[in-house]
Amino acid sequence: MTDDGLLAFEGVDKYFGDTHVLKDISLDVADGEVCVVVGPSGSGKSTLLRCANRLEEIQAGEIRLDGRSISDPDADINRLRQRIGMVFQSFNLFPHKTALENVTLAPRKVRGVDGDTARQNGLDLLDDVGLSDQAASYPNQLSGGQQQRVAIARALAMDPRVMLFDEVTSALDPELVGEVLGVMRGLATDGMTMMVVTHEMGFAREVADRVVLMDEGRIVETGAPAEFFENPETDRGAQFLSKLL
Secondary structure (H helix, E strand, C coil): CCCCCCEEEEEEEEEECCEEEEEEEEEEECCCCEEEEECCCCCCHHHHHHHHCCCCCCCEEEEEECCEECCCCCCCHHHHHHHEEEECCCCCCCCCCCHHHHHHHHHHHCCCCCHHHHHHHHHHHHHHCCCHHHCCCCHHHCCHHHHHHHHHHHHHCCCCCEEEEECCCCCCCHHHHHHHHHHHHHHHHCCCEEEEECCCHHHHHHHCCEEEEEECCEEEEEECHHHHHHCCCCHHHHHHHHCCC
16 A cells, blocks of 8 residues: 555544444545445445545544545544535535525635635636526525536535545436536546546446445455456456346
């Protein structure tokens, strides 16, 4: 294990009570890499992401961003979270604020960006996610796909070094999934470092630089998408794919 990864997990263990949910996880995500994490429900995928920005605490090992420990109890967690954008299955938008206000709130309140600059940056980000015409709309006026794209713009507004996506299309109607995945494809093309937990195997095959298969809290296989989907190295990988494809 080296410090070469922008985001590095080294020997990470996580328990919920007596349940061992992450077991000796070691993984490097390189600068500009799209790492897609797949696996059955309960395999620890989402927990791994939540540990990456300290929404969950680990019991052993270390997680580093740019070589600096995230998991150290003395780490400045609020500063670290500004550098790690996270988008969840639920949109978590403020219902009483417009799309633009949702995107600009954190830069203004947390980073002290002046209102005019935050507004212009917010408009640019909404344009990037295809919502320039919805800046004044409230969340209840937007579809689920539109709300999720606002959530992505909001995460990007803090200019993060890495983006974490936790099953961001799972709560969407099938016809809305494509518009969100399209935004994520664009981010990948632009070189954003991304760690993505998803059940969308088409996205994993097309966009990922690397696919990581988790099962029962462990990484059981990792490889390039072509290798993983066409010729999995492990019996567990073959079994997982046989139930999907």
